[in-house]
Amino acid sequence: MRLHRNLCFAVIDGLHLIFNEGEYADKVVQQLLKRDKRWGSRDRGFVAETVYQIVRYKRLYAEIADVKEPFDRDNLWRIFAVWATLKGISLPDWKYFTATPTRKIKGRFDELSKTRKLRESIPDWMDELGLKELGENQWTKEIAKQNEQADVILRVNTLKTTKKDLQLKLESEDIETEFLPNHPSALKLKERANVFKTEAFKNGWFEVQDASSQLVADFLDVKPGMKVVDVCAGAGGKTLHLASLMENKGQIIAMDIYESKLKKLKVRARRNGVHNIELKAIENSKPIKKLHGKADRLLIDAPCSGLGVLRRNPDAKWKLQPEFIDNIKKTQSEVLDQYSKMVKNGGKMVYATCSILPSENEKQVEAFLKTETGSDFKLVKDKKILAHKSGFDGFYMALLEKN
Numbered sequence: 097m098r099l100h101r102n103l104c105f106a107v108i109d110g111l112h113l114i115f116n117e118g119e120y121a122d123k124v125v126q127q128l129l130k131r132d133k134r135w136g137s138r139d140r141g142f143v144a145e146t147v148y149q150i151v152r153y154k155r156l157y158a159e160i161a162d163v164k165e166p167f168d169r170d171n172l173w174r175i176f177a178v179w180a181t182l183k184g185i186s187l188p189d190w191k192y193f194t195a196t197p198t199r200k201i202k203g204r205f206d207e208l209s210k211t212r213k214l215r216e217s218i219p220d221w222m223d224e225l226g227l228k229e230l231g232e233n234q235w236t237k238e239i240a241k242q243n244e245q246a247d248v249i250l251r252v253n254t255l256k257t258t259k260k261d262l263q264l265k266l267e268s269e270d271i272e273t274e275f276l277p278n279h280p281s282a283l284k285l286k287e288r289a290n291v292f293k294t295e296a297f298k299n300g301w302f303e304v305q306d307a308s309s310q311l312v313a314d315f316l317d318v319k320p321g322m323k324v325v326d327v328c329a330g331a332g333g334k335t336l337h338l339a340s341l342m343e344n345k346g347q348i349i350a351m352d353i354y355e356s357k358l359k360k361l362k363v364r365a366r367r368n369g370v371h372n373i374e375l376k377a378i379e380n381s382k383p384i385k386k387l388h389g390k391a392d393r394l395l396i397d398a399p400c401s402g403l404g405v406l407r408r409n410p411d412a413k414w415k416l417q418p419e420f421i422d423n424i425k426k427t428q429s430e431v432l433d434q435y436s437k438m439v440k441n442g443g444k445m446v447y448a449t450c451s452i453l454p455s456e457n458e459k460q461v462e463a464f465l466k467t468e469t470g471s472d473f474k475l476v477k478d479k480k481i482l483a484h485k486s487g488f489d490g491f492y493m494a495l496l497e498k499n
């Protein structure tokens with residue numbers, strides 16, 4: 097591979113924004129890709145993948161490059177040189193790479209890779225937490241898998257088309273996909289591509305949604321005509337799936353504490369041809385109390401550490417703090433207690449997270465079932481998904497029924 101100067105400059109600028117200015121990697125990459133209209137898909141792929149890979153391995157590469165935060169531009173070039181050397185790319189004779197110690201880099205890599213937290217490039221506290229929660233064997237495999245690039249998975253919008261027709265339509269736009277066993281609405285891209293540019297996307301034929309995430313709406317066992325509350329709806333990935341499973345019939349009340357997220361859902365719902373969603377921002381407890389005992393089905397897609405989706409958000413490794421996880425666990429038990437009251441007798445709810453930590457998952461459900469509110473519920477089934485076993489995002493979902 098030959099390095100192109102303007103692409104490498106874009107990578108360095110992006111790393112500066114992410115590492116030194118605290119910006120989110122996905123937003124930075126989105127911006128970088130708009131920089132030069134002449135860039136083809138390979139150039140764009142290089143910029144995006146290199147930024148993500150260096151964010152993923154920040155700790156390891158910085159340690160090998162022997163640089164400390166905050167990184168100045170020379171430091172960032174040294175980190176870049178480590179990435180390139182380990183990838184087997186021969187460095188051009190640019191001033192940034194003079195005297196790059198190629199052999200030393202490889203030796204340091206072999207040495208540091210013996211220690212999991214350096215090899216997988218995670219903070220000490222995260223390694224300790226993962227080890228405590230999942231044990232040596234599972235954690236070692238899971239954190240390694242969480243460092244791999246995730247596949248692009250689509251969920252077909254069955255309100256508008258079928259999986260087969262979507263596959264054919266994408267094929268006509270040079271995008272090859274395959275079916276995934278046990279994921280009835282999923283298509284996996286054989287190669288990465290910008291699917292948002294396609295006619296099929298603009299027509300609302302699909303959404304991008306990981307295969308594990310697609311199992312959550314299925315788990316809730318909704319039927320057309322039901323009254324369903326999606327109380328942590330965000331921008332509505334799962335709300336839209338619920339709407340298509342309900343064939344646009346019945347009512348979905350999508351709620352979130354952030355109105356800005358619900359506004360995004362509104363746009364997506366229009367594109368998807370979904371008509372049965374009502375949006376409600378949660379500004380106080382009133383809209384919740386009004387729904388007490390009214391919902392046939394409730395989805396609590398709870399806020400969480402996101403430790404199951406590090407493949408997609410590698411910068412979360414550096415942004416997450418242990419205190420945040422402690423606080424989010426309190427929120428999880430509060431939302432379980434308060435929102436479960438919306439379920440009517442005989443109704444069902446799903447509690448889900450994109451975390452792999454038992455303390456955010458089955459332990460939360462166990463604790464809830466022991467509370468006064470929880471004593472009305474029984475656990476019907478739950479599913480723990482680890483990325484190293486499934487190949488998809490780490491997720492948890494529990495189905496509970498109100499007696």
Ligand SMILES: C[S@@+](CC[C@H](N)C(=O)[O-])C[C@H]1O[C@@H](n2cnc3c(N)ncnc32)[C@H](O)[C@@H]1O
Pocket residue numbers: 327328329330331332333334335351352353354357378397398399400427431450
């Ligand atoms: C895992 S995300 C939801 C993702 C979304 N369901 C989807 O499928 O695209 C969790 C959501 O919970 C919201 N949230 C956080 N605290 C909340 C609370 N106390 N009540 C309701 N929603 C909350 C966040 O704003 C966030 O959108």
